[in-house]
Amino acid sequence: MSDNQNNSSGVGLVVRGLRKSFGGQEVLKGIDIAVKPGEIFVIMGPSGSGKSVLLKHLIGLEEPDAGEIFINGEPLTTPEIAAKYRMALVFQSGALLNSLTVGENVGLYLTEHRLKPADEIKKIVEEKLADVGLKDAVNKMPNELSGGMKKRAAIARALVIEPQLILYDEPTSELDPVSAVVIGDEILDLNHRIHVTSLVVSHDRDLAFGIADRIAVIIDGEIVTVGTPDEVKNFNDPRVKGFLNADFKRDK
Amino acid sequence: MFENIGEIILLFWRTLLALPQAWRQRDKVFDQFFEIGNASLLMVCVLSFFIGAVISLQTGPILVERSLASAVGGVVGIAIAKELAPVMMAILIAGRIGSAMAAEIGSMRVYQEIDALRTMNINPIHYLVLPRILAIAVALPMLVVFSVLVGWFGGAMVADMNHRMEIPFRVFFANLRDIVELKDVANGVFKSFCFAIIIGVVSCHQGLVTIGGPRGIGRSVTKAVVNSIVLIVIFDYILTRFLLK
Ligand SMILES: Nc1ncnc2c1ncn2[C@@H]1O[C@H](COP(=O)(O)OP(=O)(O)OP(=O)(O)O)[C@@H](O)[C@H]1O
Ligand SMILES: [Mg+2]
Numbered sequence A: 001m002s003d004n005q006n007n008s009s010g011v012g013l014v015v016r017g018l019r020k021s022f023g024g025q026e027v028l029k030g031i032d033i034a035v036k037p038g039e040i041f042v043i044m045g046p047s048g049s050g051k052s053v054l055l056k057h058l059i060g061l062e063e064p065d066a067g068e069i070f071i072n073g074e075p076l077t078t079p080e081i082a083a084k085y086r087m088a089l090v091f092q093s094g095a096l097l098n099s100l101t102v103g104e105n106v107g108l109y110l111t112e113h114r115l116k117p118a119d120e121i122k123k124i125v126e127e128k129l130a131d132v133g134l135k136d137a138v139n140k141m142p143n144e145l146s147g148g149m150k151k152r153a154a155i156a157r158a159l160v161i162e163p164q165l166i167l168y169d170e171p172t173s174e175l176d177p178v179s180a181v182v183i184g185d186e187i188l189d190l191n192h193r194i195h196v197t198s199l200v201v202s203h204d205r206d207l208a209f210g211i212a213d214r215i216a217v218i219i220d221g222e223i224v225t226v227g228t229p230d231e232v233k234n235f236n237d238p239r240v241k242g243f244l245n246a247d248f249k250r251d252k
Numbered sequence B: 001m002f003e004n005i006g007e008i009i010l011l012f013w014r015t016l017l018a019l020p021q022a023w024r025q026r027d028k029v030f031d032q033f034f035e036i037g038n039a040s041l042l043m044v045c046v047l048s049f050f051i052g053a054v055i056s057l058q059t060g061p062i063l064v065e066r067s068l069a070s071a072v073g074g075v076v077g078i079a080i081a082k083e084l085a086p087v088m089m090a091i092l093i094a095g096r097i098g099s100a101m102a103a104e105i106g107s108m109r110v111y112q113e114i115d116a117l118r119t120m121n122i123n124p125i126h127y128l129v130l131p132r133i134l135a136i137a138v139a140l141p142m143l144v145v146f147s148v149l150v151g152w153f154g155g156a157m158v159a160d161m162n163h164r165m166e167i168p169f170r171v172f173f174a175n176l177r178d179i180v181e182l183k184d185v186a187n188g189v190f191k192s193f194c195f196a197i198i199i200g201v202v203s204c205h206q207g208l209v210t211i212g213g214p215r216g217i218g219r220s221v222t223k224a225v226v227n228s229i230v231l232i233v234i235f236d237y238i239l240t241r242f243l244l245k
Helices: A051-058 A079-084 A103-113 A118-131 A147-162 A177-194 A206-210 A229-231 A239-245 B005-017 B026-065 B069-110 B112-117 B126-163 B169-179 B180-207 B214-244
Strands: A014-020 A025-035 A040-044 A068-073 A087-090 A165-169 A195-201 A214-219 A222-227
Touching: A014 A051, A025 A040, A025 A051, A025 A222, A040 A177, A040 A206, A051 A087, A051 A165, A051 A195, A079 B214, A087 A147, A087 B112, A103 A118, A103 A147, A118 A147, A147 A177, A177 A195, A177 A206, A195 A206, A206 A229, A214 A239, A214 B214, A222 A229, A222 A239, A229 A239, B005 B126, B005 B180, B026 B069, B069 B112, B069 B126, B069 B169, B069 B180, B069 B214, B112 B126, B126 B169, B126 B180, B180 B214
Parallel strands: A040 A195, A040 A214, A087 A165, A165 A195
Antiparallel strands: A014 A025, A014 A068, A214 A222
């Protein structure tokens, strides 16, 4: 196989002019982003702004109406190019296969592609589950897990692929603050350990400012601003300020 | 209802192209196969017995009155082997297994499990569709053979015990063997093989195109069963016409 199979460092990602409509409703209105190899890039935006749709385009689950996606400089147009790079998406809902145990879910990629012998797969699965704090859940069924545990299992399943690019869709929604920090630390740790490129979609402000190298804010299908956490915090746009500083109206 | 016939044929074609993967997926084929057997064996038994019984009850006395008692075994035997067992079992399996296929794949679709498979480069046709279609294509013909035997037995029981016929068990089967040939049974089994493919492809397709939440899954299940049954009945005529030569 090509050398990037063994190369654990992340790949760069460039999106140019990405547009997508669903039945007349324009969800993505020309998205431009450039994620550097090994970077943690966080996309923030309100609910319904098109974040999940954008991630689906990046991993090839949706066809864009217009625009281009480049992985490591190569246009992501054919399945062959897509298959050259290992990418993983951690779904917002986890999307574990309900008919399989957690362990089988995590090992699915390896078993289906016959990449490793069974005992080795078992070891890898246990290791990845331990990484996300789910050591005891190997033989549980997904419907026996809480929302947060499902999400962590989904992260373990993504790690098994040894991805060069991980896309996280709301990794900390449904998590209590402590688990959210654990997941955030895990994302940081992976980034340092294997230099994977991480693209995180979230509306969790603490997570975004805690882990991001750079942040983009997407509102109504458009990127409003991109920059370091400090740049974004100080960006002068009422919509961005409104989103980042949203607070309850309780009298001080 | 047939707006998707092109897509269904395409899915069938893709499944054929996936056939070389069959050996790799053998564990899943066996799982599905045993699930079909488990879910339907008892029902097949009861249904077939009573179909045989009632067809014997309906035709037997009329033939006996006209001194054609020796034809009862043959008539019942042919009716069950060539028509009733394959069609009734196919309808039963469409309701029992086709619905389960559409529901299972439909919920995987709705809850993004199929998307998750695709992000792992796992082809849903290899992983989900092929094992189900192979399993049903083997299981249904076997169930039909079983159904034919049970149906004959039911017919013979009624012919023996009903006071308007009183045809001894052995005589019924001797008459049956005079008229029914192996090729008549093979004919019915072949039809059931075709019906199995129809049920499998229609139900898997319906599952894969499910949209919406639980309601969408419900709609898919209903459509899978109804469309399968309509196609079974239509193809029954076409295949019979073609096999009658
Ligand atoms: N398959 C689809 N068909 C039609 N409309 C869709 C589809 N997928 C998404 N949409 C629409 O696109 C818009 C953006 O959806 P998306 O799921 O990307 O939001 P999001 O930013 O991820 O929100 P959240 O933070 O709540 O997850 C929504 O208005 C949604 O209704
Ligand atoms: Mg979303």
